[in-house]
Amino acid sequence: MDFSEKRDLILNGKMTKVILTLSGPIMLNNFIQTIYNLADTFWVSQLGSTEVAAIQLVWPVIFFIMALGLGVSIGGTALISQYTGSHNLEEASDIAGQLLSFSFIFSLIFGILGGLSAPYIVKAMGGTGDLFYNATAFLRIIFFGMPTMFIFFSFNAIKQGLGDTVTPMKYGAYSVILNIILDPIFIFVLNLDIQGAAYATVLSRGLFASIAVYRLFTIPNGIKLNLSHLHINKDVLLKIVKVGLPSSIGQSTAALGFIVLNMFILSFGESTLTAFGIGNRINSLILMPAMGIGSALATVVGQNLGADNVDRAKLAVKTSAILSTIFLVIGGAIIFILSGYIIKFFNPTPEVLEQGTYYLKLISAALPLMGFFQIFIGTFQGSGHTISAMIITMGRLWGLRIPLIVIFKNFANLGPNSVWYAMILSNLIICLVGLGIYSTGRWQKKIIKKRSL
Structure with a gap:
């Protein structure tokens, strides 16, 4: 083509x-x-x-x-x-x-x-x-x-x-x-x-x-x-x-945030960090369709906004959200059922197996949230409103996930589960924030000027 x-x-x-x-x-x-x-x-x-x-x-x-x-x-x-x-x-x-x-x-x-x-x-x-x-x-x-x-x-x-x-x-x-x-x-x-x-x-x-x-x-x-x-x-x-x-700031500070995140996770012990590492590798594989759809959406939104076709850009967002959810529900269901076998394949240590299995089941049930996150990122990046993408990228990690881990660890007595609950809750809250930004409609304004005749 x-x-x-x-x-x-x-x-x-x-x-x-x-x-x-x-x-x-x-x-x-x-x-x-x-x-x-x-x-x-x-x-x-x-x-x-x-x-x-x-x-x-x-x-x-x-x-x-x-x-x-x-x-x-x-x-x-x-x-x-x-x-x-x-x-x-x-x-x-x-x-x-x-x-x-x-x-x-x-x-x-x-x-x-x-x-x-x-x-x-x-x-x-x-x-x-x-x-x-x-x-x-x-x-x-x-x-x-x-x-x-x-x-x-x-x-x-x-x-x-x-x-x-x-x-x-x-x-x-x-x-x-x-x-x-x-x-x-x-x-x-x-x-x-x-x-x-x-x-x-x-x-x-x-x-x-x-x-x-x-x-x-x-x-x-x-x-x-x-x-x-x-x-x-x-x-x-x-x-x-x-x-x-803004995208560079958002991406780079997120990279630094994951370094800090690993330090907090390690404070619960090596088994928790190992379970997190294995779970994330599996999670990244299941998320590939949603990440691919989010990246493709950026192009579709950008070209249609450039052509002054806002309704079609909205349709692209809606279609992408539906496709992403379908992929992640199917992938999440498979991971939920096989979670114990998957963790055992990588590390049969009882403590890692217990924590990793619980983490995979929990995160697989909430995978559609990650799909919506990728859709919002693709929408804001394709429209050129990268400050909005920066806000939800940085906010999820620095504004929500790390503080929630600290709060759950010190005040809720949840132990290693503090990490898993903080991840789910941070994804949920930031998706609501993303939905709020999306609903304002500001992303529909293209960032290029009309060609002079």
């Missing part, structure tokens, strides 16, 4: 088909990334537990960096999708070019500073001895290779804004396959140990990020960039930053 056909589908096609067509590749891409993480962990684990611990130690830092890049890219997607919907492709091209330039310059500066600071970061996180050496070596390479990560995010954002979710999925898959091939070569054949895993990641991302960007300049599919689009344009750049900054 070429650009014009995809745009016509988004603006005029049957909404169920639109959402499923766009979200399917995103779901598959998320699944591919999960396989990549598992494969990466497998090869590194052959080196020893210290190397695995080193990656786990610095992962929150890497996640924080990724959140910054994703936040800016979200701003690009919102603007490109709305300009695409209004059929103003030259403006969309300007946004795409500036997004690439900003991402490269920002990540290059940030990467150099981070690479030089890697030893101090690892030391501040408590790394010592071999753990310090391995974590520093891995983190330094990831930092220096940060432009490859940010350019990939930018490419994905550009294509998603245009309504193309298949191409990013393909390049993501190619990158993962190459990384899986390079991991054992760099780690064992070239004897680079944990640094080999980092080099494999950077090289596989860098190669396909370069190819992907090259295609933006050579193959016209909605937009075709030229070098003039890369020249810094202050007005366009400020527009991207204005829309993307």
